[in-house]
Each structure stands twice: as C-alpha cells, then as structure tokens.
Amino acid sequence: xxxxxxxxxxxxxxxxxxxxxxxxxxxxxxxxxxxxxxxxxxxxxxxxxxxxxxxxxxxxxxxxxxxxxxxxxxxxxxxxxxxxxxxxxxxxxxxxxxxxxxxxxxxxxxxxxxxxxxxxxxxxxxxxxxxxxxxxxxxxxxxxxxxxxxxxxxxxxxxxxxxxxxxxxxxxxxxxxxxxxxxxxxxxxxxxxxxxxxxxxxxxxxxxxxxxxxxxxxxxxxxxxxxxxxxxxxxxxxxxxxxxxxxxxxxxxxxxxxxxxxxxxxxxxxxxxxxxxxxxxxxxxxxxxxxxxxxxxxxxxxxxxxxxxxxxxxxxxxxxxxxxxxxxxxxxxxxxxxxxxxxxxxxxxxxxxxxxxxxxxxxxxxxxxxxxxxxxxxxxxxxxxxxxxxxxxxxxxxxxxxxxxxxxxxxxxxxxxxxxxxxxxxxxxxxxxxxxxxxxxxxxxxxxxxxxxxxxxxxxxxxxxxxxxxxxxxxxxx
Ligand code: PLP
Numbered sequence: 249x250x251x252x253x254x255x256x257x258x259x260x261x262x263x264x265x266x267x268x269x270x271x272x273x274x275x276x277x278x279x280x281x282x283x284x285x286x287x288x289x290x291x292x293x294x295x296x297x298x299x300x301x302x303x304x305x306x307x308x309x310x311x312x313x314x315x316x317x318x319x320x321x322x323x324x325x326x327x328x329x330x331x332x333x334x335x336x337x338x339x340x341x342x343x344x345x346x347x348x349x350x351x352x353x354x355x356x357x358x359x360x361x362x363x364x365x366x367x368x369x370x371x372x373x374x375x376x377x378x379x380x381x382x383x384x385x386x387x388x389x390x391x392x393x394x395x396x397x398x399x400x401x402x403x404x405x406x407x408x409x410x411x412x413x414x415x416x417x418x419x420x421x422x423x424x425x426x427x428x429x430x431x432x433x434x435x436x437x438x439x440x441x442x443x444x445x446x447x448x449x450x451x452x453x454x455x456x457x458x459x460x461x462x463x464x465x466x467x468x469x470x471x472x473x474x475x476x477x478x479x480x481x482x483x484x485x486x487x488x489x490x491x492x493x494x495x496x497x498x499x500x501x502x503x504x505x506x507x508x509x510x511x512x513x514x515x516x517x518x519x520x521x522x523x524x525x526x527x528x529x530x531x532x533x534x535x536x537x538x539x540x541x542x543x544x545x546x547x548x549x550x551x552x553x554x555x556x557x558x559x560x561x562x563x564x565x566x567x568x569x570x571x572x573x574x575x576x577x578x579x580x581x582x583x584x585x586x587x588x589x590x591x592x593x594x595x596x597x598x599x600x601x602x603x604x605x606x607x608x609x610x611x612x613x614x615x616x617x618x619x620x621x622x623x624x625x626x627x628x629x630x631x632x633x634x635x636x637x638x639x640x641x642x643x644x645x646x647x648x649x650x651x652x653x654x655x656x657x658x659x660x661x662x663x664x665x666x667x668x669x670x671x672x673x674x675x676x677x678x679x680x681x682x683x684x685x686x687x688x689x690x691x692x693x694x695x696x697x698x699x700x701x702x703x704x705x706x707x708x709x710x711x712x713x714x715x716x717x718x719x720x721x722x723x724x725x726x
Contacts, residue, residue: 249301257301258341264305265337269320272700277323278677281315317680322698322705326682328494328522329653329697333554335614339607340556349600351593354583356603360590363392363605369612370549370561373620374527377540380563382590390563391595392604396521397442398597399546399562400488402570404433404450407486407515407543409573414513415483432477433486434514436465436500438493443519452485463496463648463686465489467504474512486515491536492523495684495693497651499523499535506541515569518545521560523652525552526628528620543569552653554623554699555611559604562595570595623699627653630696630706637710643717647686653696656686663690665720672716679709 249257289311318324320332350359364382367390371381382389393399408431415427433454435443447454455477457469474484487509489500502518509516518539524547526532539545546562549555564570571594581593593599615623635650638657647656659665667690670683684693694709 253301257305260301260305264308269700272318272321272698273323273705275313275318275321276677277318277321277680278674279315279317280677286311286315320698320700322701323679323709324697325694325709326680326697327693328551328695330557331548331550331552331554331559331699332556333611333615333699335610336554336556336559336607339610343603343606346603346606348603350603351599351601352581352583352586352591353589354585357589359601359603359605360592362603362609363592364389364590366605366608366612367391367561367563370608371563373612373617374524374547375530375533375536376545376563379540379565380545387566387568388564389567389590389595390561391567391590391592392608393546393560393562393596394558395442395560396440396519396546396548397445399544399560400443400517400519401446401449402562402596403488403515403517403544403546404446404452404486406569406573407433407517408450408452410515410569411483411485411513427483430481430483431485432482433488434470434473434484435488436463436490436493438463438465438495438498439488439490440494440519440521443488443490446488453482459498459500461687463493463498465500465505467501467508470505471508474508474514478512484512484514486517488517488519489542491518491520492526492652494522496648496656496686497523497654498648502536502538502541504538506538509541509543515543516541518542520545520547522548522551524561525549525620526624526652528553528617529624532624549608549611552624552627553611553620554615555608559608564595567595627696627701630701630703631655631694633703634694634696634706634710637706641714643721647684647689647691655694656684656691657694658689658691659717659720665724666690666692668720668724669713669717672719673712676712676716678712681713 319330348356348359350356353360368381368383371390378384379386379388411431412427431452433447433452434457436459437456438459444454455473457465457473460466477484489502489505491499506516527536544564548560550557550559574594592601631650631653634655638644638646643659644657645660647658659669670692673679673681681692681694684691
C-alpha cells in the first residue's frame, strides 16, 4: 500500500467509524451469532495475492460487525464501561502512525516525557497526594499500564521483592525460599477476579476477607486476619483495597486499613479501576480518604474517563520499589542518559511499550478538566434517574443504593424471577445487562456505560425491563 492508497483507506476508515457511532442505536447491542460463526465465513488460509482495501473494509461490515457486541452503544449496561472518544481514537491512530517503542528514555524521549507530564496532570486532576507525582521532590511517579490486572500484579511483585530484601537484611540466616513461601496477601471477597489472579501469578497466598453490610473491607477485619497470620508464622506483605468494587461499587475503608499497613510493613495497593475516574470531581474525593497511606494507586482512564483501551494509570509513592525489583540490564539496553529520566521498562512487566500517553494527552486537552467532570456528573445523574424509576415500581427493589454509574436492583420474590428477567432481556438483545450477587441474592447490574447515553436511553432501557418483567410475572404470579 502506498501513501496515496493509505490516505484513501484511512479516510474511509474514519468515515466508517463516524457512521458506526452515529448509528449505534440501530444495531442490537448483542450479536446473534453462535461460537465458530466466523471461521465458516472467511477463508481457511491467508490470501496469496494482495486484496483491495475496499473489499477488506466491506468485509468488516459483512463478517465482523455481526459478531460485535457494541460496548459503546447507549443500550450497553453490562460490566463497567470501556471508554471511547474521538480524541482518544485519533491519539491511537497517531500512536500507531509514529510507531515508536518507548522502553527507555533514549528509545523515544517524547514517549517517556509525555507520559510523565500527562500522568502528573491526571494525578493533580484526581487530587492525589503530591508524593505520587513524577514532579515531586521524592521518588514518586506515575506510569501507564495496560490494565488494572497488570497494575495489581506489578504492585504484588514489588511488594514481594521489598519484603524479601528487608527480611534478608534483618535475618541474614533465614532461607530466602522459606521467606517467600510465608508471604501472604489480602483483599476483600468483593475484589475483582484480577486481584486474586495477581496472587496466583505472583505465587503468593491471598486471603479474601469478608466485608461489612455495605460490602466494604474494614480495618477491624483486616487487622484480625493479619494478627492471626503472624501468630501462625505467615508474613503479611500486600493488600489490595478496592475503591468501587465490581459487584456493587463499594468502597473499602482506606483510613482504617492504611495505619495497619504502616504498622506491619504491608504494601497498600488501591484498585480504583472504575470509580477512580470520579475523583476528577471534588465532591467524590471523600471516598478516597486515607489514600495518603497507599503505596500504589491505580485507576483505568480506559473505563470511565474517555480514553480508549488500553490506558491504566498507576502511581507509586516510591518508584524505586519497582525499578530496583524489575531492573535487568543488558548491554543493548544501556545508554548514556540512564538515570537522568525514567526508563519505564523497569516500571512494568513487558519490555516494549506503546505511545499511550498521546491519547491521554488528547483527551485531557480536547475535553478539558471541565468536560471530564461534566461526563462523570452526567453518568451519575442518569444512574440516579434510573434508580428513581426502580423505586417507583412496587415490583422491584434496590439491592444497594445507586453508586456512581451502577444500579443494582432485582425483582421482589425469589432469585429465579430476576434470573428469568435477565434471560429474557439477553434473548431479545435490545439492552445488555448482567447478573450480580449482593448479600447472597441475585441482582441485575445496570451500568450507564456509553458516553452517548441520554435520558431517552434510560427510559428505553426501563421500558424494556418493565415489559419483560411483566412477562415473567405473568408466567409466575407467585
Ligand atoms: N478492578 C476492578 C474494581 C474492576 O472493576 C475491573 C474490571 O472491571 C478490574 C480491576 C480489571 O480491570 P482490567 O480489565 O483493566 O484489568
């Protein structure tokens, strides 16, 4: 493909994306295909001769779109949002177009430096303590990871290495293998699956601690577990506190958990993957009270802050904990600017890294802080409006108070009714909601996900839910 064809192809692709977004509501949010559908439609081997880009783009509509779940449709209310915006899409295009790999400063100085600057902008926008910023006088700093899962694993691995180093220094005769086998991590039984996975990947036993009636992990529960483990010979090492859990958007109590971590040398990682975006609005910052105790703090601009996947923001109070744990040098990686700026390869699992800061920069500049706050407040308002609709219908009950963009509710009566309602909604594909569990009861998780969502979309979803609830209750009047 030459430059001329690239210009035509690229422009056609942009038109395709704009048309797709403009007409998103016309598509069923869930596809109607069965597993294996695609292999029946496209050839078994790659073409021998080059094909035309027009044909390829046509095939996207013909073969790919029927198998797409439309995450950015205003009728998508499942999981948590995946962010999307035109500034971020253009940022992605430029990142691909420039195509540099910024594992060290010299590998592409702008890649590293824009990341340092934008992570500071973002940290200030959230109101994070200054110690987390790249520009702070200490060793704090921010880095873009691919996902909250990676951030939790990176925190765990760093915590593990500093615990081992500290204990070997304090007890030179202790066997390193023995130390490693005794390290233990904690999180709540409401934490995302990725947190438990980080323990498995990092070979550290992880306890899932029970939460209070608001699904929040409290200091009293945590300290009891820590003391019991110390008595049993374990070495508490790492805890992940969640701000905005996946099931109900509950908030763990950092103010209670933090001091226990300090007392017992436990690394405190904050997973605010979804709800962290809300801290751009000062009125929600009370929910991160105690963040000053954290060793690492992570949230996903790629969830609720309009930056396309992947962009997961991780800040560390002392980046040396990572750079010392992860630093493996080779002659081909050495350069004469080492130490003068961040070499982000020491801050992450892979060596290579994309120019992800571009899309973050575009979003921060083209929305402005004001635009980002408007986006968050609009989502929360729509969720509150939906909650009012649930409360106005005697057939339904709320499972918890609506929190951020999430509303957890259920049909009154046995779990089977709510399950049947979800099945009916899934079969019709007009809206997409998924089940959750709250205090042993099945609930519907309804999340305002799309940046295009309006009051009309909320009414559309509610009408769809009500009509299907009537069907369920007609068949099972109780
Ligand atoms: N943590 C929480 C609280 C989440 O809700 C999620 C995903 O929804 C994750 C972590 C995992 O995020 P990622 O896909 O970026 O790893």
